[in-house]
Amino acid sequence: MPQLTFRGVPADKLLTVGEALAADLAAICDCGTDNFTMDVLQTISVYGGSSSDASYPFVEIGWFERGQAVRDRVAEAVTARLQEIGIADSEIAFRVYREDSYYINGVPCS
Amino acid sequence: MPQLTFRGVPADKLLTVGEALAADLAAICDCGTDNFTMDVLQTISVYGGSSSDASYPFVEIGWFERGQAVRDRVAEAVTARLQEIGIADSEIAFRVYREDSYYINGVPCS
Amino acid sequence: MPQLTFRGVPADKLLTVGEALAADLAAICDCGTDNFTMDVLQTISVYGGSSSDASYPFVEIGWFERGQAVRDRVAEAVTARLQEIGIADSEIAFRVYREDSYYINGVPCS
Numbered sequence: 001m002p003q004l005t006f007r008g009v010p011a012d013k014l015l016t017v018g019e020a021l022a023a024d025l026a027a028i029c030d031c032g033t034d035n036f037t038m039d040v041l042q043t044i045s046v047y048g049g050s051s052s053d054a055s056y057p058f059v060e061i062g063w064f065e066r067g068q069a070v071r072d073r074v075a076e077a078v079t080a081r082l083q084e085i086g087i088a089d090s091e092i093a094f095r096v097y098r099e100d101s102y103y104i105n106g107v108p109c110s
Numbered sequence: 111m112p113q114l115t116f117r118g119v120p121a122d123k124l125l126t127v128g129e130a131l132a133a134d135l136a137a138i139c140d141c142g143t144d145n146f147t148m149d150v151l152q153t154i155s156v157y158g159g160s161s162s163d164a165s166y167p168f169v170e171i172g173w174f175e176r177g178q179a180v181r182d183r184v185a186e187a188v189t190a191r192l193q194e195i196g197i198a199d200s201e202i203a204f205r206v207y208r209e210d211s212y213y214i215n216g217v218p219c220s
Numbered sequence: 221m222p223q224l225t226f227r228g229v230p231a232d233k234l235l236t237v238g239e240a241l242a243a244d245l246a247a248i249c250d251c252g253t254d255n256f257t258m259d260v261l262q263t264i265s266v267y268g269g270s271s272s273d274a275s276y277p278f279v280e281i282g283w284f285e286r287g288q289a290v291r292d293r294v295a296e297a298v299t300a301r302l303q304e305i306g307i308a309d310s311e312i313a314f315r316v317y318r319e320d321s322y323y324i325n326g327v328p329c330s
Contacts, residue, residue, distance in 0.1 A: 007149060043152065048147035079216035091215075093207050103312040181321065202323040
């Protein structure tokens, strides 16, 4: 964690900026790059996508709360990397996990 | 947004009612149909699905809070359209996004 | 519900422990095994996975709040069953649904 889950973004394109984005985010969040995961969800758009079968570009970022200043900078960095691979428009939602409800190898984080 | 994410629902069947459902929801939410997205998640059911490999029909609706009256009507409309394509039983969960944690093209919604 | 959604876990391996896990969880939650669903999300890892294209093993558990004691035991049971199929490291996040925002066949749970 933070855990970035993408839809409507081609995995092969995202792969070309994955390491650079992890470096951006590690600098912003002041942590190691190995904290981050990035996955692309396999979806089929049935309405309102960016093309006939592609979902609208959307990123969910699951993490523990880091406050608005960090959140703004993370959103800017993700948006910029998506623009770099040709995705002009995208939306991002942050999802806050509770530490007492997040378990690593069966042990809660609080 | 609102963003509807389905699992356990065949995309080809959903496609046949997608436009009608968007019209239903736009009338209920008093917004344009172009606000909505509908995606089908690719999943494999390993337990408790509606058939051997199909997930139990489930819809997550991500949006900003609109209150119970609107929520009830949205749930009824989605359920009715699923029944129209042969899905008798389904469950729906609403997920409320915080406006300060939702970004469009890198800019927060509040 | 509870609804378990896995990523980074092979469906065919999970299938071998699905029934046993449902029995574990039904005993912990004091409910029937038919309350549970388990789905594997199809994802492509672009960064930080457990291997080149596999996502890091992660489980989201959506349910109504049952308190920390039950939550801890559920997390332990899921972690143990994953270890049984060779997944040494995994993370689990619980996601709490609001009863007034969860609908079964169009009817809210509260």
